[in-house]
Amino acid sequence: MIFAGLPLAQLLAVFGAVGFGVLVLYILKLRRRVVAVPFSPLWERILRDKEATSLFSKLKRLLSLLLQLALLALLVLALGDPRAAESLLKGRTIVVLVDASASMQSTDVAGTRLGAAKDEIKRMVRGLGGADRMLVAQMDAMVTPLGPMTGDTSALERELDGVHATDARADFPRALRFASDVLRGVDGGEIVVVSDGALGEASDTSGPVHLGTSKLSFVKVGTSDRNVGITQFSVRRYPLDKSRYEVMLELTNAAAVAEDVELQLLGDGALVDLTKLRLQPGQSLARFYPQLSGASRTLEAKIALVDGTHDDLPADDHAYALLPERRRAKVLVVTEGNTYLEAALLLDEYLDVTDVAPVGYAAALGKGTWDAVIFDRVTPAEMPKAAALYLDPRGPGAPVKVTDELKQPGFDKIDRKHPAVRFLALDDVNVAVGHKLVPETGDKVLGASDGGASPLLVAGTRAGYRFIALGFDVRDSDLPLRTAWPLFVINCINWFTDEDAQYLSSFRTGEVWRIPVAGGVAQASVKMPDGSTQSVPVHEGRAVMLGQLAGFYELTAGDQHTTFAANLLDASETAIAPRDAPVVDGKAAGTLAGFHVGVRREIWIYLLLVAALLTALEWATYHRRLTV
Amino acid sequence: MGLLDVLPWRREKKVASAKDDDLFDDEFQRKLEYLALVSRRVFSGRLRAERRTKKSGSGVEFADHRDYQPGDDFRYLDWNVYQRFEKLLVRLYEEEEDLAIYFILDTSASMAFGGGQKLRYAKKVVAALAYVGLANLDRVSIVTTSDRVMERLPETRGKARIFKAFRFLREVQAEGTTDLGDAMKTFVAQNKRRGLAVLVSDLYDPRGFEKGINILRYNKFDPFVVHVVDRAEGKPKLNGDVLVYDCETGDEREVTVTAKVLQRFGEAYAAYLADVDRFCATHQVPYVTASVDVAFDELILRVFRRGGFLR
Numbered sequence: 002m003i004f005a006g007l008p009l010a011q012l013l014a015v016f017g018a019v020g021f022g023v024l025v026l027y028i029l030k031l032r033r034r035v036v037a038v039p040f041s042p043l044w045e046r047i048l049r050d051k052e053a054t055s056l057f058s059k060l061k062r063l064l065s066l067l068l069q070l071a072l073l074a075l076l077v078l079a080l081g082d083p084r085a086a087e088s089l090l091k092g093r094t095i096v097v098l099v100d101a102s103a104s105m106q107s108t109d110v111a112g113t114r115l116g117a118a119k120d121e122i123k124r125m126v127r128g129l130g131g132a133d134r135m136l137v138a139q140m141d142a143m144v145t146p147l148g149p150m151t152g153d154t155s156a157l158e159r160e161l162d163g164v165h166a167t168d169a170r171a172d173f174p175r176a177l178r179f180a181s182d183v184l185r186g187v188d189g190g191e192i193v194v195v196s197d198g199a200l201g202e203a204s205d206t207s208g209p210v211h212l213g214t215s216k217l218s219f220v221k222v223g224t225s226d227r228n229v230g231i232t233q234f235s236v237r238r239y240p241l242d243k244s245r246y247e248v249m250l251e252l253t254n255a256a257a258v259a260e261d262v263e264l265q266l267l268g269d270g271a272l273v274d275l276t277k278l279r280l281q282p283g284q285s286l287a288r289f290y291p292q293l294s295g296a297s298r299t300l301e302a303k304i305a306l307v308d309g310t311h312d313d314l315p316a317d318d319h320a321y322a323l324l325p326e327r328r329r330a331k332v333l334v335v336t337e338g339n340t341y342l343e344a345a346l347l348l349d350e351y352l353d354v355t356d357v358a359p360v361g362y363a364a365a366l367g368k369g370t371w372d373a374v375i376f377d378r379v380t381p382a383e384m385p386k387a388a389a390l391y392l393d394p395r396g397p398g399a400p401v402k403v404t405d406e407l408k409q410p411g412f413d414k415i416d417r418k419h420p421a422v423r424f425l426a427l428d429d430v431n432v433a434v435g436h437k438l439v440p441e442t443g444d445k446v447l448g449a450s451d452g453g454a455s456p457l458l459v460a461g462t463r464a465g466y467r468f469i470a471l472g473f474d475v476r477d478s479d480l481p482l483r484t485a486w487p488l489f490v491i492n493c494i495n496w497f498t499d500e501d502a503q504y505l506s507s508f509r510t511g512e513v514w515r516i517p518v519a520g521g522v523a524q525a526s527v528k529m530p531d532g533s534t535q536s537v538p539v540h541e542g543r544a545v546m547l548g549q550l551a552g553f554y555e556l557t558a559g560d561q562h563t564t565f566a567a568n569l570l571d572a573s574e575t576a577i578a579p580r581d582a583p584v585v586d587g588k589a590a591g592t593l594a595g596f597h598v599g600v601r602r603e604i605w606i607y608l609l610l611v612a613a614l615l616t617a618l619e620w621a622t623y624h625r626r627l628t629v
Numbered sequence: 630m631g632l633l634d635v636l637p638w639r640r641e642k643k644v645a646s647a648k649d650d651d652l653f654d655d656e657f658q659r660k661l662e663y664l665a666l667v668s669r670r671v672f673s674g675r676l677r678a679e680r681r682t683k684k685s686g687s688g689v690e691f692a693d694h695r696d697y698q699p700g701d702d703f704r705y706l707d708w709n710v711y712q713r714f715e716k717l718l719v720r721l722y723e724e725e726e727d728l729a730i731y732f733i734l735d736t737s738a739s740m741a742f743g744g745g746q747k748l749r750y751a752k753k754v755v756a757a758l759a760y761v762g763l764a765n766l767d768r769v770s771i772v773t774t775s776d777r778v779m780e781r782l783p784e785t786r787g788k789a790r791i792f793k794a795f796r797f798l799r800e801v802q803a804e805g806t807t808d809l810g811d812a813m814k815t816f817v818a819q820n821k822r823r824g825l826a827v828l829v830s831d832l833y834d835p836r837g838f839e840k841g842i843n844i845l846r847y848n849k850f851d852p853f854v855v856h857v858v859d860r861a862e863g864k865p866k867l868n869g870d871v872l873v874y875d876c877e878t879g880d881e882r883e884v885t886v887t888a889k890v891l892q893r894f895g896e897a898y899a900a901y902l903a904d905v906d907r908f909c910a911t912h913q914v915p916y917v918t919a920s921v922d923v924a925f926d927e928l929i930l931r932v933f934r935r936g937g938f939l940r
Binding site for chain 2 (some may be wrong): 031035036037038040041045047126
């Protein structure tokens with residue numbers, strides 16, 4: 002037995018001092034109320050009977066004193082926090098991973114699955130031994146420890162109140178690696194996963210997770226599988242008719258019975274389309290809505306069960322998307338005249354094109370702000386403060402160095418991932434003559450001749466402005482006669498203005514998002530779907546954040562405001578049927594053991610309980626005049 | 630007002646005295662007249678029967694019947710009535726000789742306990758019975774006692790002397806301890822003429838109530854006990870740790886009062902009353918319990934009807 006609280010010497014001193022006080026108070030005689038009676042011999046008749054038990058009365062008085070001293074001893078002992086020596090040595094170290102993924106919002110249990118998980122953990126916390134220590138971590142797209150490793154049960158219960166479900170999937174391998182790292186070097190550490198089991202494989206790009214000597218336990222929450230969710234949702238404008246758009250979505254029925262659902266499409270909050278669908282058990286149904294119009298900015302998809310009931314997971318019943326902004330781009334074309342170029346620019350009605358001859362370039366440039374400048378066989382001495390497309394650049398003003406003349410070059414190598422040349426057929430373009438471009442560090446070669454040795458098409462950034470340089474005059478090639486030509490020109494302008502054909506109508510929750518912002522700011526502010534505001538860093542012209550809530554976000558960077566959407570869109574989260582214990586490191590997680598609610602190892606609690614019991618006993622016997 | 634007068638029991642005594650001024654008001658006197666009329670109709674009670682037993686055969690005028698009681702002289706049984714109704718009745722005769730009636734009023738401090746209710750009640754009972762006696766031309770005397778004979782109203786006759794009795798009773802104060810034995814010794818020494826001795830008391834005598842009654846019996850008086858009882862004294866409103874002291878003797882005892890103790894006290898009180906009743910019955914001493922919660926005239930009438938007191 003050891004004392005974790007006050008040391009024994011202090012305990013004895015406290016007991017001595019207070020015990021002396023109790024004795025003194027006990028010796029002091031009780032002052033009785035004086036009452037007159039008409040005939041005291043009647044009282045004496047009773048008291049004669051009582052005197053027969055006077056010895057017992059004295060014993061009761063002594064017993065009462067002993068009771069007081071026993072109470073004092075119990076309280077003083079409790080102050081000392083006595084513990085069994087072995088319990089200190091054999092305390093457990095436990096890491097609890099509480100699943101806060103989207104499926105934990107399911108309402109198939111009282112409250113939500115996350116609420117049930119919290120209750121389970123609270124029961125575990127109350128069953129902690131005196132020497133046990135626990136760390137609770139929230140497991141979603143990230144792993145967030147809610148506090149330090151502690152044995153303070155009230156602190157652990159408080160921490161649990163801060164756990165909220167997200168609209169993202171859980172990163173199980175990351176959470177396991179975190180728990181394993183926490184327990185590294187701890188003999189007999191325990192990892193407890195409290196989840197509905199929708200966790201995926203316990204391996205990632207680094208390979209399968211190894212837990213070492215740590216024991217893994219699993220606490221399953223959830224009962225039902227009734228859920229229909231939106232598992233895909235995407236929208237895009239047509240590149241050449243930006244007033245129209247198309248929508249692709251996919252619905253999945255995770256339940257074991259067929260469900261009739263009503264699908265609503267809302268454009269800018271107004272109903273655009275309403276469809277009733279029947280989904281068979283486990284069926285994923287893709288729907289494609291082409292040639293839609295009527296929405297200029299936001300698009301939402303909502304599903305509801307036709308019978309008026311609700312499925313168990315509302316988080317995947319609503320999806321959000323944002324249409325790319327239809328901004329009219331201002332393009333300055335510096336050319337002596339190029340019919341092919343003019344024709345290509347005419348295809349996009351959202352381009353505001355101004356043609357200017359090379360002599361009037363300087364004056365035209367100063368007249369306004371340009372989203373893109375196209376130099377056709379013209380190369381100014383200095384780059385404009387705008388994105389620029391150089392067709393056959395020459396001289397020292399070119400963004401890249403122009404060197405050797407190439408006879409009949411071709412696109413032997415193409416960077417097909419770049420937005421400017423993605424999906425373009427440039428392989429068989431015939432070019433009479435061109436020039437080799439020499440990219441600088443950081444520039445990207447989008448197309449090159451001679452097996453990649455002679456760059457012909459280079460993209461990059463100068464002074465914060467993008468540029469693309471084409472190393473030949475299009476009139477010396479058959480490129481203007483091909484479909485790729487106008488697409489190339491529009492792709493370049495879209496890339497300059499961030500109107501990517503691969504525009505993401507929504508981000509996926511649980512992933513790191515990179516949202517383009519205007520240059521020059523290092524910090525941006527994001528208003529979340531729940532109304533809160535978060536500050537995010539800006540790296541290389543993009544705000545970087547990991548979002549875990551579905552809905553519309555508003556990003557403010559300097560004086561630029563951007564709106565974007567995020568969705569769950571995860572079939573594994575839509576399938577809410579509780580799973581069995583996960584298999585990690587070749588072994589299935591075991592069941593929880595060793596937590597006995599109400600049986601704590603702190604002795605002081607029991608000492609206080611006994612003291613309270615004795616006090617109640619003393620109170621009852623005193624008021625029933627048994628001990629006086 | 631003295632310093633001690635602030636004490637509650639002192640204040641109670643003053644209040645009791647003040648109330649005694651209107652103790653025998655007009656209403657009371659009207660009731661007395663009514664009681665005298667009623668008594669005249671039925672007054673042939675045991676008092677006279679007792680006396681007549683001692684002077685057997687001296688009565689000549691038949692007055693009334695009463696129930697036979699063990700100890701009655703068989704010669705006075707009305708056998709004609711027994712033959713007709715099969716009920717044993719004793720014939721009673723008018724007494725021609727005047728009767729000496731002594732009212733012995735206990736004025737010990739215990740009679741003033743509880744606001745002096747018992748003393749006031751006892752005074753009314755004594756006044757009523759004295760009036761009835763005076764109205765029937767008996768010789769009436771009133772003495773007050775505690776541990777000795779305190780005050781004395783000399784023997785008097787005639788209804789008009791009742792006001793003298795009122796004045797005497799008004800002046801009576803309760804104080805001192807109870808010692809009926811000593812008091813009765815003095816009483817019998819001072820009163821050679823034997824007669825009816827009506828003892829009006831709460832009988833709270835630490836030396837025993839029997840002694841005083843026995844002295845009356847042994848000296849040829851006809852004792853009649855009116856036991857003044859306040860039922861509230863059997864159920865004291867006490868709780869917890871108290872120090873009880875006797876209002877007469879000042880004896881102190883520490884008591885922890887619980888519901889069980891109160892119950893036992895109630896039983897002891899009832900046993901005490903039963904002891905008094907048993908003693909009087911055993912020694913053929915007429916005994917009446919006069920509870921203060923019964924209106925005094927109702928008590929007298931009830932006694933008349935029952936035949937226990939005036940019969």
